[in-house]
Amino acid sequence: MSLDTVVEDIREEAHARAEDIRAEGEARADEIESAAEEDAEEILADAEQSVEREIEQLREQRLSSAKLEAKQKRLEARRDVLGDVREQVEDELASLEGETREELTRAVLDGASDEFEEGDDVSVYGRAEDQELIESILEDYDGYEYAGEYDCLGGVVVESDQSRVRVNNTFDSLLEDVWEDNLREISTQLFEQ
Structure with missing residues (x-):
């Protein structure tokens, strides 16, 4: 075997080895990229769910707060009406x-x-x-x-x-x-x- 043949075999083997390493690297990069995309999608879905939960909680809090405020205003209005009725009765008693x-x-x-x-x-x-x-x-x-x-x-x-x-x-x-x-x-x- 000649030295040129040996050098050529080593070169081919090195190219093949480099090609295998590059293919493995690309496959590994594809795996990492795919895993990163899956993680990103999962993070995004979790964030969306979290935001939706916060929006729903905020909506519930505001609705509850509005109901409570309406109830308080209704009670205040009733107290005012009862106060007015009581005043009218007192006025009628005083004017008998x-x-x-x-x-x-x-x-x-x-x-x-x-x-x-x-x-x-x-x-x-x-x-x-x-x-x-x-x-x-x-x-x-x-x-x-x-x-x-x-x-x-x-x-x-x-x-x-x-x-x-x-x-x-x-x-x-x-x-x-x-x-x-x-x-x-x-x-x-x-x-x-």
Whole structure:
């Protein structure tokens, strides 16, 4: 074998080996590129899912927040309406006149007088505008005397030192009791859906 043949065989073998290495390198590069593309697609899909979840959470939060705000505004509006109704009732009680006012004042005074012993000195307080009315009613009661002004819509506050009892039968206190006892029913009638 000649030296040229040996050199040629070595060259061919080196070329073949280089070609195998290059082919292996290209195959490995293709594998790496394919794996990188798969990873990139997986990362992108995960990111898209994450973004969609965040968008859905944000949408749910905003919807929940909007519902809560609407509910709060509805409750505030109901409170305002109930406040207006209560004011109207108070205005009507304060503006009662004539026989109706006298009948109601007598009724609350009779109710309060049940708490006192016969012979007690009883002091009766009432609205300044009702002084004459209360004094005329008290003419029918022994030991009862108009004692002064009490800031209220009407009715009376009655007390006695002997009994150590004080009865608040003002229209205000009666309205408060009725209002609290019937608030649910009032609300239902005003806001039936």
